[in-house]
Amino acid sequence: MTQSLIFHGNSELLEGPIFDTKNNCLYFVSIFDYLVYFYNPQTKEILSIKLDSPVSCIYIQEHKKIIVATKNGFFEIDFNTLKKKSVFKIDIDDNVRFNDGIKDPNGRYIIGTMGYPDVKKNIGQVFSYDMGQYKTIIENTTISNGLAFSLDNKWLYFIDTPTKKVAKYAYDLNTGDVQFDSYIIEFLGDGVPDGMCIDNNGMLWIAEWGGACVSQWNPVDGNKIQQLELPCTNVTSCCFDNEANLYVTTAMSASANDIYGGGLYYLELNKK
Template sequence: MTSNLIYFSQSAELFEGPIFDSKYELLYFVSIFDHLVYCYNPKTKEMLSLKLDSPTSNVYIVSEKLVLVASKNGFYEVDFKTLSATYKFQIDIADSVRYNDGIEDAYGRYLIGTMGYPEVVKNVGNVYSYHNGKSNIIIKNTTISNGLAFTKDHKTLYFIDTPTKKVGKYNYDIETGSVAFIDYVIAFNGQGSPDGMCIDENGMLWIAEWGGACVSQWNPLTGERINEISLPYTNVTSCCLDQDANLYVTTARAESSSNYNNGSALFHIKLN
């Protein structure tokens, strides 16, 4: 593994939601409170951005340089070839919440969680599933709905509600899109709290640790922490794997004035 390489940093408050398009080798991520969505080309080093009219949170890949972006005011199709955004739909959520992490299932459903906004409030969030104009709540009464990851067969969904400091395991029915809670499979006992996550080819979970200054790798079958990569930012927000199974990691500003990194950053960590 090579040393962590910082690709991009800003004075932004909260970088989040990295997702890698392996087909076109493009990385997308958001700066939530700047209302920005980014498209980064690792080969050319081109960084494009587009600003929406409310906090952004999650990106779903549609095609080359075309993505669906969740923002508080609705879901927009963003075209990075023309740098334009088109409103597509909205889910019926309360004014007192915003969207956070999400994922697309193998059937084409958009799963996404909510959390209190502008203030975090206990149990006001839910995880929604949206498809063909209809939405359903699949996980209720969450507080800070974060990482979502599917196993290869899409029969298991892992989910993080950050204040629980645990990773939940759910049976997932791909035909109906319904979930059934099984158990908590990972527990965090240190300073870090689980935030965003992704799953690798071997079914291991990579989890960004808010307050923990690292991204850690876990075996969800045993609950064992098997790897940890430290970062020079306290609040690590999310991660994704590129076409070579290397990590992209986003971070956020820390509230403590003792933290010398007073903005947000995007890192690339070469595992292979």
């Protein structure tokens, strides 16, 4: 594995990396800087747009055009023109903000919430938005985080970070409803699960906040396959590019030795 730091903007909390496989580019956010980033791996171009409240989750629309979740609503951003416009809202309380999310295969926007500015137990939930309507599909969460669909789209994997577990829900593609099935993975070390993604073999890759690594897990038997260490404590999320290599976001920590937290990393697992 070859590891490289490809961006460091002194961010407190980088999050939400998502790779546009059709156009070969990356998006990510700096939550408390209200910034959304576009990165072109070929040209190394980085663009950013600032919103008016904490940003969290990105949904790809087309080349250089995305929808991003902010505390004050969902905005369409066009990196071709560097313009933004409000597109829809999900009503949330003042003491929460949006966090991690995913789009289902039918185009529904799924996104969770957490306490803000203070984390409070069980005040979060996970919403599903479609065609101007939204509903709650998971209730009483604390820090709604990683979401990933199984390769056959029958299961939705979900992380509520303080549980230190990955939950498995049966997912109905027709209705967008979920049904809790079981907890499939439990973290017993220092790291707690944050964002995650799934690889082409159906294995889950999970960023470990406080664990200084990304770990790979088998969701069928719950066993850890491997872990990839990073030079910073708080690892927040990850996604694959078209070569099955990993982009990883991180956050600052209280450690004086943690000078690389808040950076974007590239982990080359498969050399060309």
